[in-house]
Structure formats: structure tokens, C-alpha cells
Amino acid sequence: MAGKGLYFSRGRYALGEAYRRAGLDGNSALLAPAYHCVTMLDPALALGSDVQLYPLSTDLVPIIPALDQLLERSGKPVKVLLATHFFGFVRDFSGLKQWCDRRGIVFVEDCSHTLFAEPYQAMGTGQQGDFVASSPYKFFPSADGGWLYAPNPEKLAGASQSAASWLAELRGIKHCFEMARQARVGPVDIENLDQQLASVAGKLPEAGIDQRRIRPAQSTQYQPDLERADAFRSSRWLINHQSVSAIISKRQANYRRWLQAMEGLPNCHALYPELPEHVVPYMFPLYIDHPMPHFHWLKQLAVPVWRWDEMAVSDCPVAQDYRLHLLHLPCHQSLNDDEMNWLVAALTKALRASSNGVRQ
Structure with missing residues (x-):
């Protein structure tokens, strides 16, 4: 290229x-x-x-x-x-x-x-x-x-990147090994999901105060001292030597697993119900009808699910709606079959559970 x-x-x-x-x-x-x-x-x-x-x-x-x-x-x-x-x-x-x-x-x-x-x-x-x-x-x-x-x-032209110290490089390598050993999902105990859901579904949390700013404000995630920092040497090596085909096939398989699970599931729909062959999905975007209580329940069950609820205020009705209703579900290639089965079971049980008295 x-x-x-x-x-x-x-x-x-x-x-x-x-x-x-x-x-x-x-x-x-x-x-x-x-x-x-x-x-x-x-x-x-x-x-x-x-x-x-x-x-x-x-x-x-x-x-x-x-x-x-x-x-x-x-x-x-x-x-x-x-x-x-x-x-x-x-x-x-x-x-x-x-x-x-x-x-x-x-x-x-x-x-x-x-x-x-x-x-x-x-x-x-x-x-x-x-x-x-x-x-x-x-x-x-x-x-x-x-x-x-x-x-x-x-x-x-004229770029000047600052290389990481060797100590930082070693920490980066250590982080990679730790992540390789760490499960991406907590205990995958499907049999206890009903009991866990019952324990968190008994009482809805109090609604919080929306403290978003009308004008965009810089977040604490941005660190000026890293603006010109080069990626770790170990990271560049991994990126250049991983099996891309394996990453693609596993992510696509996990995305299709989510699609299969969504068939007939109430209170939600997939944002993109078809996966073109050339698409390598980052996440599975799922629209849920009732963020409260369903998003709360999923978080309490320790499902690794995200949404962009800190975005700046705008006049866009889609952004206003998706801010709370559009969930990002993982389809990472490192998820094994047991983990995917647990994720699907947790989502399915939460969305099928009674949503009487829900708040938008």
C-alpha cells in the first residue's frame, strides 16, 4: 500500500x-x-x-x-x-x-x-x-x-516520535503475558445465572443526575505526555506477526453467534443484522429498548458491555437515543466457546426478564 x-x-x-x-x-x-x-x-x-x-x-x-x-x-x-x-x-x-x-x-x-x-x-x-x-x-x-x-x-514528513524506555518496554511485555493468562469474562457459571439475576433484579437503582456538558470538554483519558510517544517495540512486533486470518475468522464467528442469539429475543435488535464477508467487526452493537433496568442488570452480572454515555450534548436525535440504548458487546478473538455461551446466556436471561416499571 x-x-x-x-x-x-x-x-x-x-x-x-x-x-x-x-x-x-x-x-x-x-x-x-x-x-x-x-x-x-x-x-x-x-x-x-x-x-x-x-x-x-x-x-x-x-x-x-x-x-x-x-x-x-x-x-x-x-x-x-x-x-x-x-x-x-x-x-x-x-x-x-x-x-x-x-x-x-x-x-x-x-x-x-x-x-x-x-x-x-x-x-x-x-x-x-x-x-x-x-x-x-x-x-x-x-x-x-x-x-x-x-x-x-x-x-x-519530519515526524519525531519518542521511544519508550527499556523499563517501560519490559512492563509492556509483562502486560501482554498477564493479558494472555487473564480470562476476558469472569466465572462462566451458567447454572447460577438465574439466582444471580434474581438478586440484582429485586430493586431498581435511583436515577442519577446527568452531568454532561453542553460544550465538549476534554476527558481525563487524554495524557499530553503521550502525544508523541511511540508504540512499544513489542507491540509493533506483535501487530506485524499475528495471524490476521485467525483474527478475522474468530471475530466474524463471534459476531454471527451474537446474531443467532438475537433471533426472537425481545426488547432489543441488532444495529447491523447482516455481516458482510469483508467486515472485521470490532464490537457487536445491540440496541436495547429499556436501558433501565436491562443495562443495569447486565453490569451487575459482570457482563463486559459498554456504551458511550459520556458523549457531548448535540441536536442529533440518533446520538441522543443511542447514548443510552446502544450497547457494545464483545466479539474479541480471544473469547472461547464457554465464555461466549455464558455471555449469550446472561444477555438472553436479562432481556427476557420482566421489565415492569422500567424507566427510560
């Missing part, structure tokens, strides 16, 4: 370098998806930039006509647009790229949810971005690893 790439400790710092090279600063603005992880915005906020959130369709595709309205309302000139291939489902961003080119806006393609690294680029990714940022460590068993790619090598 033509072009040049740079490794970082995390994808968020690869994004930060892309923003810097695109000229993003305190006198300009970033256009970013309304449905987002806070780490997608952190590097722009660290540069002092404004962030404008654009709306998405229900399948998380950018709504291009709405971008012109945001452009007109922006108090500062927009220098960068960020678009994401959510959950590994690759989108055609050619129209978005043309929109950016006509307005002199740098297009940054976010591949943090796709299998995109030096040895392998998921089909259809990295085709449109002036810069392409990814998070290989989400797919490979490495201690860290972000990657920034540019089709034009000149765009990454």
Missing part, C-alpha cells in the same frame, strides 16, 4: 497528530460525529479547537446536507472533518471527501474500529482520508498501539 505510517501509543494520539498537521488550533474548528467516544474529541480540545457535532443516520452514516448548516453557523473556520467506520462496518466516504475538497477542509478518516495497521488494511478503508488514524491494539494482543497513515508520504 502506497503511503507512510507512524506508530503511537494509542489511536487518540494518532488523531492528535493528524489534527496538528491539518492546522487545527484555537482559531479553527473540527467537525466530528455526534455519536462519539470522548477520545475522538480529546486531541482537538487539547489543541484549543472548537468542536462542531454533525448528525448521523440510524446506521451511523454522516448526513452530508446538514454539514453546510454547521459550516455556516461555526464561529471559527472549519479546518478538519472526522468520519468514523463505526464497529468495523466500512462506509463509502467518497461523497464526504468531495464535500471536504470543495471547501478546503482536511478529511481525517477514523479507522479506530477497523482492522487497519501496517500489515493489513480492511477492504475499503484508508481510501479517502488525507490522514487515516487507527487503533491496532484493539484487534491485536499488544500492550498498546495506535497508527497514523497518510496516502501522501509528504504529509507525515
Whole structure:
């Protein structure tokens, strides 16, 4: 693949370098998806930039006509647009790229949810971005690893990364060994699930206070001292020597296992009910009708499930809805059959349980 790439400790710092090279600063603005992880915005906020959130369709595709309205309302000139291939489902961003080119806006393609690294680029990714940022460590068993790619090598000229100390390298290797021995799911005791669910379903928790900010605010997950830190040598070696085919086949199998489990299951639906052959899924996105109590129950059962409930406030109805209703379920290649069976059983029992008196 033509072009040049740079490794970082995390994808968020690869994004930060892309923003810097695109000229993003305190006198300009970033256009970013309304449905987002806070780490997608952190590097722009660290540069002092404004962030404008654009709306998405229900399948998380950018709504291009709405971008012109945001452009007109922006108090500062927009220098960068960020678009994401959510959950590994690759989108055609050619129209978005043309929109950016006509307005002199740098297009940054976010591949943090796709299998995109030096040895392998998921089909259809990295085709449109002036810069392409990814998070290989989400797919490979490495201690860290972000990657920034540019089709034009000149765009990454003069990079100065700081290598980790050998002590930090040893800690990274130790982390890899610990993760290899550690189960991704807790005790997989299906027989006791009914009793466990009954113990957590007896009383609903009190509703908390939503303390999100109207304007995006930088999270504590962004560490400025890591902005130019290179990925560990051990991480780069693992990323370049893992069996990509094994990763793809196992992740796809786990995703299809989730799809099979969703058939006829009440109170939910799969966001993407079909898995194209070329898609390498990052997570299984599941829409649930009743976040309270079902999300609470799943967390109490220690199901490793996530959602982006800390995202910035926007006018996008899809982002407002998905913030609490869209769950991210694991389909990592290291999950064994017993773990997947337990995950499916826990989800199935929780969603089939009575939801009388639920709160939205």
C-alpha cells in the first residue's frame, strides 16, 4: 500500500497528530460525529479547537446536507472533518471527501474500529482520508498501539516520535503475558445465572443526575505526555506477526453467534443484522429498548458491555437515543466457546426478564 505510517501509543494520539498537521488550533474548528467516544474529541480540545457535532443516520452514516448548516453557523473556520467506520462496518466516504475538497477542509478518516495497521488494511478503508488514524491494539494482543497513515508520504514528513524506555518496554511485555493468562469474562457459571439475576433484579437503582456538558470538554483519558510517544517495540512486533486470518475468522464467528442469539429475543435488535464477508467487526452493537433496568442488570452480572454515555450534548436525535440504548458487546478473538455461551446466556436471561416499571 502506497503511503507512510507512524506508530503511537494509542489511536487518540494518532488523531492528535493528524489534527496538528491539518492546522487545527484555537482559531479553527473540527467537525466530528455526534455519536462519539470522548477520545475522538480529546486531541482537538487539547489543541484549543472548537468542536462542531454533525448528525448521523440510524446506521451511523454522516448526513452530508446538514454539514453546510454547521459550516455556516461555526464561529471559527472549519479546518478538519472526522468520519468514523463505526464497529468495523466500512462506509463509502467518497461523497464526504468531495464535500471536504470543495471547501478546503482536511478529511481525517477514523479507522479506530477497523482492522487497519501496517500489515493489513480492511477492504475499503484508508481510501479517502488525507490522514487515516487507527487503533491496532484493539484487534491485536499488544500492550498498546495506535497508527497514523497518510496516502501522501509528504504529509507525515519530519515526524519525531519518542521511544519508550527499556523499563517501560519490559512492563509492556509483562502486560501482554498477564493479558494472555487473564480470562476476558469472569466465572462462566451458567447454572447460577438465574439466582444471580434474581438478586440484582429485586430493586431498581435511583436515577442519577446527568452531568454532561453542553460544550465538549476534554476527558481525563487524554495524557499530553503521550502525544508523541511511540508504540512499544513489542507491540509493533506483535501487530506485524499475528495471524490476521485467525483474527478475522474468530471475530466474524463471534459476531454471527451474537446474531443467532438475537433471533426472537425481545426488547432489543441488532444495529447491523447482516455481516458482510469483508467486515472485521470490532464490537457487536445491540440496541436495547429499556436501558433501565436491562443495562443495569447486565453490569451487575459482570457482563463486559459498554456504551458511550459520556458523549457531548448535540441536536442529533440518533446520538441522543443511542447514548443510552446502544450497547457494545464483545466479539474479541480471544473469547472461547464457554465464555461466549455464558455471555449469550446472561444477555438472553436479562432481556427476557420482566421489565415492569422500567424507566427510560
